[in-house]
Structure formats: structure tokens, C-alpha cells
Amino acid sequence: MQRISHSFRQLAAAAAVAALAAAGVPAAQAEDITLVSIQSMTGPAAFAGAVFQKSIQLAVDEVNAKGGIHGNKVRVIERDNAGDKGQAINLASQAIDRDRALMVLGPSLSADSLAVAPVFNEKRTPFLTFASSDAILKSGPWALKLRQGSDVDGPILARYLLEKTPIRKAALIFDRTNESLIEYKNFFRDAFKAGGGTVATEEAIVSNDSNFLPLATKLKSLDVDAVYVSSYAEQAANITSQLRKAGLPEKVRIVGSLAVASPKFIANAGKDAEGAIVISDYAIGIDRPLNKSFDAAYQARYQAEPDGFAAIGYSLAQVALASIKEAGPNPTREKVRDAYLRLKNVPVVVGSGVWNQKDRRPHIGALVLVVKDGKFSITQ
Structure with missing residues (x-):
């Protein structure tokens, strides 16, 4: 009887291992905390998505080296949606049903995040997005944000220009195909005008535009003090060089x-970038303990x-990771x-160095940088 019982236990254990394998979860990691990271690791937004993924993995490896969270290791499953909304939606469903993610990180782009939001809200799965637009919050209570709204950054930049520089008249160039880039422009414009600045013109472009010489000719005739650009770095560099x-x-x-x-932006624009003023989340070399350790660890790992x-x-x-730790030793998605929603004063390496939220609307602060001698320097 004892031999039969022992054999039964062996068969049961083997069946459990087989079930885990069929679910795509190695037996040795059955108690792991599973996160799925959906990023644009290839495609037109890889300049952001691939870097997002590297840094996420760095942070997870650091917490695992310290014993994990409540004794459990954190596992990150990487998924690449290549900047494609349809692929992002498919990966969102897989993350929920197949990967059994406790939480999903991403997608990289605001448009992709808005596309997947209904999936996560229907399946009651938290996803922490990189989107800056507060529009994502309207999709439902399972949409969570890291970044503060565009209504914070624009006014900080406008106030700096009006208080610290002679800039009073500006032309605005913006990518009309990206909701976040439009919001950046709108909030900057409104704050600049409210503070006494004048907007000479607003010029819409699309992400694949490359010839800006006709636009440059128009801007030269407007006698402006500044040209505000809301597009991604490489295109902004191209615009800057063609204007010069x-x-x-x-x-x-x-x-x-x-x-x-x-x-x-600096690498592509070269000397034409000199003197440019930008709003930013981050600058290397900030004298804070977490920033110092992050700067050193990232450079050591990725050269x-x-x-x-x-x-x-x-x-x-x-x-x-702070959310999962706060959830306790037996975390569920809910x-x-x-x-x-309870988190406060989470140390981060961006903005003021401290992340907070109220009603899912985060605040981290921002930095104004100027390009000096081929590098970004902090002005405030």
C-alpha cells in the first residue's frame, strides 16, 4: 500500500510538471511573479521601446539579486509589438490568458496603449503604461500610468523661457499623427501665450516627413525668437539642421x-543643436543616490x-515593483x-526623484536642459 501511495505521488508530481510545461511555465519557476513587458523593440519606435526593455530588465535583475519580492523571484516575459497596434492587442490577450501576467508593462507608445486598454480593462488586468496623455485613464480603472500629464511639462518650459530668456515670439512645429506630441504642443502653447508670449504660426508635420526647406523659408520671414518642435528626436534634429x-x-x-x-537629437543635429532648450525627465549625473547607482549600473551592463x-x-x-511589494506576499491582479493606488513617495531617477500619484494621475516634476558643448546641461 505504501508503494502504491508513493507511486501515485510520483505520478501526481509528474502531471503537475507537465501541466506547467504546457502552460509555458518552467517547473522550477512555478512561484515566480510573472510580468509581461510589451514594447516596440523593433520598428520605428525601437529607439524608445528597446531601451525601455533594457532598463526594465536591469531593475528586475537588481531586485532578484536582493531576494526578489516577499521571497519570490520576478520573471519578465519580453514581447515585441514593433509599434503595431494590432500586434499589441494580440500580445495583450496572450499576456492575460497564456502568460498569466500579474501585471503588464507597456506598451511603449500612447497610441498602442490606447489600443490595448479595452482588453486589459475587460479582463481586469493592471497595465502600467508609458503614455503621458491622461486620455488613457478614461479607458477604465485598470489603466495605470508612470508619467505625469502633458499639462505639467509644457507650462514648466514656457515659464522658463519667459522668465529666464528673451524669447517672446515663437513658431510651433508638431507631429499631427501622435496624440502625445500634439498635447505637448498645445499645453506649451497655452502656457506660453498666457504668460505673455506670442505664437506666430503652428505648422503640422507627419512622422515620415523629411523635407523641411520650404517650411524653413516661411519661418525665416516671421521674425521669431524661437522655434518650438514637438516631434521625436531624429526628426527634430533633421528639422533643426534644415532650418539652420x-x-x-x-x-x-x-x-x-x-x-x-x-x-x-544632439548626435544627428551636431553643432546645429547647440543652444537648444528642451524639457526633460532626466539628465545623467544628477547627484542623488539612486541616480548614481542607476547611471553606473546601466553603463556597466550596456556599455x-x-x-x-x-x-x-x-x-x-x-x-x-513597488506596487507588487505593497500588494503583499500573495499578490493578485486586483x-x-x-x-x-496607495503608493506614495516612490524613489525614481526621473524628474524630482520622487514619484507620487493621486487618482492615477502621477507627478514627478521635470528638468529644463540646454545643449552646451555638445551635451545636455541642467538649467534648473
């Missing part, structure tokens, strides 16, 4: 939204200096969502 090539005087400052604050996207990815992971 067309004869836009150096005294006319280039001003950039949050999307411009990347080393790729490159972290940029704003790296800092945002790392900070998003810090908030996700407990993690509720824990996020």
Missing part, C-alpha cells in the same frame, strides 16, 4: 518638447550612457492595482 541650413539665425533658439530630449528613455523604463519598473 536655410539661414535661420543662431539667435533664434530651438526649443524642444519631451520627445526631443535624447542624445540622438552606453543611459538617456531619458532608459531612465523612464527604469522608473516604470520601480513603480511596478491587489496589485489597489496597491498602486
Whole structure:
């Protein structure tokens, strides 16, 4: 009888292992906390998504090296939606049903996040998005944010220009195909005008535009003090170089939204980037303990200096991991969502260094940077 019982236990254990394998979960990791990260690791937004993923993995590896969360290791399943909304929706469903994710990180882009939001809300699964637009919150209570709304960054930048520079008249260029980039422009414009500034013109472009010489000719005739650009870094660099090539005087400052604050802007624009003023979440070399350890760890692991996207990815992971820890030793999706709502004063490497939220609307602060001698320098 004892031998039969022993054999039965062996068969039961083997069946459990087989079930875990069929579900895609290694037996040794049955108690792992599973996160799924859906990022644009390839495609047109890979400059952000691939870096987000590197920093998320760095943060998870650090917490695992310290014993995990409540004794459980954290496992990240990486998924690439290549900047495609349809693929993001498919991966969202897989993350919920197949991967059994406790929480999902991403997607990288606001448009992709809005596309997947109905899936997560219907299946009652928390997802922590990189989207800055508060529009994502209207999709339902399972949509969570890392970044503050665009209504914070724009006024900070406008106030700096009006109080610290002679800029009073600006032309605005923005990518009309991206909701976040439009919001950046609108909030900056409204704050700039409310503070006494004048907007000479608003020029819409699309993400694949590359010839800006006709636009440069128009802007030269407007006698502006600055040209505000709300597009991604590489396109912003192309715009800047073509404006200078067309004869836009150096005294006319280039001003950039949050999307411009990347080393790729300086690398692509070269000397034409000198003097540009941008709003940013992050700058390397900030004298805070977490920033110092992050800067050093990222460079040691990836042999490159972290940029704003790296800092945002790392900070998003810090908030996700803090939510899971706050949820207690037996976390569920609902407990993690509720824990996020209780979080306060989470250390991050962006903005002021402290993340808070109220009613799912985060606040982290922002930095104003100027390009000086080929590098971003903090002005305030």
C-alpha cells in the first residue's frame, strides 16, 4: 500500500510538471511573479521601446539579486509589438490568458496603449503604461500610468523661457499623427501665450516627413525668437539642421518638447543643436543616490550612457515593483492595482526623484536642459 501511495505521488508530481510545461511555465519557476513587458523593440519606435526593455530588465535583475519580492523571484516575459497596434492587442490577450501576467508593462507608445486598454480593462488586468496623455485613464480603472500629464511639462518650459530668456515670439512645429506630441504642443502653447508670449504660426508635420526647406523659408520671414518642435528626436534634429541650413539665425533658439530630449537629437543635429532648450525627465549625473547607482549600473551592463528613455523604463519598473511589494506576499491582479493606488513617495531617477500619484494621475516634476558643448546641461 505504501508503494502504491508513493507511486501515485510520483505520478501526481509528474502531471503537475507537465501541466506547467504546457502552460509555458518552467517547473522550477512555478512561484515566480510573472510580468509581461510589451514594447516596440523593433520598428520605428525601437529607439524608445528597446531601451525601455533594457532598463526594465536591469531593475528586475537588481531586485532578484536582493531576494526578489516577499521571497519570490520576478520573471519578465519580453514581447515585441514593433509599434503595431494590432500586434499589441494580440500580445495583450496572450499576456492575460497564456502568460498569466500579474501585471503588464507597456506598451511603449500612447497610441498602442490606447489600443490595448479595452482588453486589459475587460479582463481586469493592471497595465502600467508609458503614455503621458491622461486620455488613457478614461479607458477604465485598470489603466495605470508612470508619467505625469502633458499639462505639467509644457507650462514648466514656457515659464522658463519667459522668465529666464528673451524669447517672446515663437513658431510651433508638431507631429499631427501622435496624440502625445500634439498635447505637448498645445499645453506649451497655452502656457506660453498666457504668460505673455506670442505664437506666430503652428505648422503640422507627419512622422515620415523629411523635407523641411520650404517650411524653413516661411519661418525665416516671421521674425521669431524661437522655434518650438514637438516631434521625436531624429526628426527634430533633421528639422533643426534644415532650418539652420536655410539661414535661420543662431539667435533664434530651438526649443524642444519631451520627445526631443535624447542624445540622438544632439548626435544627428551636431553643432546645429547647440543652444537648444528642451524639457526633460532626466539628465545623467544628477547627484542623488539612486541616480548614481542607476547611471553606473546601466553603463556597466550596456556599455552606453543611459538617456531619458532608459531612465523612464527604469522608473516604470520601480513603480511596478513597488506596487507588487505593497500588494503583499500573495499578490493578485486586483491587489496589485489597489496597491498602486496607495503608493506614495516612490524613489525614481526621473524628474524630482520622487514619484507620487493621486487618482492615477502621477507627478514627478521635470528638468529644463540646454545643449552646451555638445551635451545636455541642467538649467534648473
